[in-house]
Amino acid sequence: MSLITPFGARRGVFEAGFMGGGMLVEQKIAQLSHSCEKYRASQDMSEKNRAAVGDRLREERDRTGLSQEQFAAALDVSRRTLVAWERGEQSPNADALTAAAEVGVDVLYVLIGQRSAPVESRLTPDEAALLDNYKHSDEEGRAAARRVLSSLAKQKTG
Template identity: 40%
Template sequence: MQTGDRLRLERERLGHTQTEMAKISGVAFRTYCDYEAGKTEPKASLFEAIHKAGADVMYILTGQRSSPQNISMEEQKLVENYRAMDDAARLNIQAVGDSFAQSKPKLKSGND
């Protein structure tokens, strides 16, 4: 499997179209398609941009997934979903997360 193949698989994992990934990476649509087709090699700036969008650059370059940093599958899914959101959705989820983190459930004691 070549870099272009892994670039396509990672784009699909993130749920983006080629048009969206071209925009995210700051390249022309045709240029991005050429990367996936293996006609040309992406520049470093593409990898920086798609990493910010949630792509696993280590996987694209080497075929090996980045090591999770001791997080559960549920936590990994939350991260993946968060990275796939637009800015407005991220702000909403941050507010909800802050609200839940600050609330402390009242536990019933044996004397209640």
């Protein structure tokens, strides 16, 4: 190309020297435009992820039976912060997720939508049998089991 720029240089020569590596302005613009599109797509994905995490966090809060106030207190955040998380406007941090796990939230489910293995699947056969017996007892039997196990645990630690 031999177009003359306002500075008197030939367009192709000027652009090659200015942009470096012989890249023309049009190519650089196309490259920047592509980068902007990728950035917008990643932002859209982040917004979708935050919304999904917020929905699942609310679902888990409901499953645990906690109000927003109770849940926020357990996570040591304000109710306003919790609402922002549940709406997908912000994402919970690691400290909050750790606290959520301590009140029974399935954090794996909140983050990626996949349920963690139930506790029963991680028990030894003896533990599973004890839990099954406990579940199939009436309230009087469960209370007796709690008293016995509490007494045994005190003997071991005392």
